[in-house]
Amino acid sequence: MQTNPPVLYEEDNGIAVLTFNRPHARNALNIDVLQRLSEILDAARTNDSVRALILTGAGTTAFSAGADIKYLSEATPLAVRDFARLAVRITNKIENLGKVVVAALNGYTYGGGLELAESCMIRVAASHAMLGHPEVRIGAVAGFGGTTRLPRLVGKGRAAEMLLRGRAVDAEEALKIGLVQGIADASRLMEETKALVRDILDQSPTAVRLTWEAMHRGLNMTLEESAELGADFFGLVAASDDFRIGTRAFIEKTRPRYIGR
Template sequence: MPSILCEENDGIALVTINRPEVLNALNIDVLQRLSELLDALKTRESVRAVILTGAGAAAFSAGADIRYLHRATPLEVREYARLAVRITNQIEDLGKVTVAALNGYAYGGGLELAESCMLRIAARHAMLGHPEVRIGAVAGFGGTTRLPRLVGKGRAAEMLLRGRAVDAEEALKIGLVQGIADADQLMDETGTIVRDILQQSPAAVRLTWEALHRGLNMTLEESAALGADLFGLAASTEDFRTGTRAFIEKTRPAYRGR
């Protein structure tokens, strides 16, 4: 069976990490195939959103392939991590709505993939964490960068330094996930959220994500200026006129992505 599955329906691509026998651990094959698929989805006009999940009921992804790490050289480990970092950057810069549906364990590198998505929805039984220090390692796929931006430096430090996992309820409380659903309702709940975003102006959604994502790496003044610039850019679209006219006329806007 292929290690990555992709199913497209109504503009939404469901991407599934497909190694349930090892809790969807991320080996080289998974990462390479995922990178290739993301490149293809980025330019596929029929796809407006991507939902990333794991096969089976146990895990989204338990993270890096520890057996590979144990036998790999330091240079091989670095290249492996750089490939994973490139994938997280691909997800952030995809130009599509990206949501992780965490159907079970999301540990280490698996959680780092989820952290690069716009939003994360967790099954009620899911556990999330960065246990890397427990095997003498570092969260090297971007976790030390993204986790503190999501939950704050103090909470991130506590999770990363202790290697402690949190359940779905705590993850929601600290802002690591944005919703919880029963296991049999996870994909429906995730799909509802995605479709709600897709009802908005595509340009406004894309520019809002750019302002948020890029702005976090700027000073307050630079970030605010970027927001103003992107606001002006959004005003150049047909959708902006459609949305403002609908507000004035108290009708429902029908965005066309122009």
């Protein structure tokens, strides 16, 4: 067992907390971090005891300051491309995991770190957090999916301004533009993030999964196709036990107890 693993893993009551563990380097992403993160995601996909995941960073300074610049400065162009493609595969895994994934941004969230957070369903930021894509400031491109996901989250104009200037935003501005969905004091960040996750887990697992899938897939469809997909999923979920449980509880004015099928 590694004495200092690149990603820490803790599981409690169905919620797995994944912590980037390079605080001395502001949790910068290197190959070890990405490979371990990929392995944990693969295991979580088939682990029925894990219903949700929270991504965060060790310490109070940074979620992740982005890709390890020292490695990038020494790597060959092909190695840099392979590194980015590994990161892209991971962000795709996060989006398509079939489970709730939330980012708890405990400090600086830059570059590749922000791109990992952008692939999560929801982001909660500590009040002192800063978020940004500074890649152009070192002559680089947001190559882990930032040029794709940031415009979808905050709109093309805001994304262009952030990406082309390399400008960071504080937690308040990130909330205002929709980049994060909540702000918490640093001392309460994990507590409030877990409360948000538990609120989602109180809902029907089937409905939550299909709602996310309809949203995620629908963004790449026409308006009509996306709406039809939502209608199809509405019909599909109506065949579930959870649908019967939820509708009956609504009529009887009781609290539903979902079973996930």
